[in-house]
Amino acid sequence: MDWINLVVEMAMPVVLAIVTLLVGLAVIKVLVNIISKQIYKSKLDESLKPFIMSVISIGLKLLLVVSVVGILGIPTASFVAILGSFGLALGLAFQGSLSNLAGGVLLLTMRPFKVGDYIEGAGYSGTVKAIQILYTELVTPDNKMIYVPNGNMSNSGIVNYSVHDxxxxxxxxxxxxxxxxxxxxxxxxxxxxxxxxxxxxxxxxxxxxxxxxxxxxxxxxxxxxxxxxxxxxxxxxxxxxxxxxxxxxxxxxxxxxxxxxxx
Missing domain, CATH: 3.30.70.100 (Alpha-Beta Plaits)
Known part of the structure; x- marks a missing residue:
């Protein structure tokens, strides 16, 4: 019966990790909805709100993954080191995405436009609906949605038709x-x-x-x-x-x- 006890001992962390993951995702979804409502009611710039929500959602999910790994008995420090190495390799493989991330931060810092402005940039034109982590969402006059990579947008000339009255x-x-x-x-x-x-x-x-x-x-x-x-x-x-x-x-x-x- 020792092997049964061994299986139970091994299965318990796995089951607990799965339950934690599922419950954690549900809790994160609820938290994100609550935080989202508060942020969108706040006086923060409309351009910042989608970006902040994306960062919060990703941050909470990363914390959940670290917690699940800890429940499985994997040393957290070692996992973080592995995650860092993986992130470095992934960053080299997806340099374009990192460029888009940096572009998003630059756009929100320099603020050449905000949500609701009609702009031209990176070969596209439309009304800014949101500035996400990787993409800027534009709505064209004929109601088409365009997702422009932030890297392209930040490195191109931008014409903002909504700055002046x-x-x-x-x-x-x-x-x-x-x-x-x-x-x-x-x-x-x-x-x-x-x-x-x-x-x-x-x-x-x-x-x-x-x-x-x-x-x-x-x-x-x-x-x-x-x-x-x-x-x-x-x-x-x-x-x-x-x-x-x-x-x-x-x-x-x-x-x-x-x-x-x-x-």
């Missing part, structure tokens, strides 16, 4: 050479100034800016609130076309003059 809408319109210059300028100024979402300070800019091959070019620059940018952009485009037609101001097609010489 106002933005400038820029246009270049081509007009036929036969059109009266002052008439065109007055018409464009009237179109811009009558739009209710165009700001008068800074004053809108309307000037002749170039002589093209087929058209005289006019530059229009108008300031508006950042939230109204696309409304102003499309409204002015439509209004210019409509008004030019009414005022008989032509928008010419590209033209090429060909001269033939008869021998």
């Amino acid at each position: 106002t933005r400038r809408v820029d246009f270049t319109f081509g007009v036929g050479y036969e059109a009266d210059n002052q008439h065109v300028l007055d018409t464009l100024k009237q179109i811009v100034l009558k739009h209710p979402k165009v700001l008068l300070d800074p004053e809108p800019f309307v000037r002749l800016s170039g002589h093209g091959d087929s058209a005289v070019e006019y530059t229009v620059r108008a300031w508006t609130k950042a939230d109204d940018y696309w409304d102003v952009h499309f409204d002015l485009l439509e209004e210019v076309k409509t008004t030019f037609d009414k005022e008989s101001i032509s928008i010419p097609y590209p033209q090429m003059a060909i001269h033939t010489v008869n021998d």
Whole structure:
């Protein structure tokens, strides 16, 4: 019966470790939910909240693994040393992931953008939904989710369209050479100034800016609130076309003059 006692003695730590693991995972899930609710209710920056929750979840699970290893009778110090060596080897194998981790820390430290900002970076654009440990989540205007590695994001140029309250809408319109210059300028100024979402300070800019091959070019620059940018952009485009037609101001097609010489 000694072998039965031996099996029981060996099985007990294994069973206890399994129970501890299962109960521990359940407890961690509950704790993470409770902490998550408190963090998301707090006044912490929205960009930090997902990152902090990821770190807490991973940290608690690592502690649970160390506890389970201790229950199995494996010396904790030795396990930590082995875990460190394994982590080093794993780090060398997954240098990209470590780069993403460092990129996430850099983004949260330098804070070139925050949750809710509309940005361009690493070849993608969208509204920032969350900054995770390894990835930044972007939501595109057509509601697609993009997961951009933090390493790529932190090492690329980032354009943040949400930093300032106002933005400038820029246009270049081509007009036929036969059109009266002052008439065109007055018409464009009237179109811009009558739009209710165009700001008068800074004053809108309307000037002749170039002589093209087929058209005289006019530059229009108008300031508006950042939230109204696309409304102003499309409204002015439509209004210019409509008004030019009414005022008989032509928008010419590209033209090429060909001269033939008869021998």
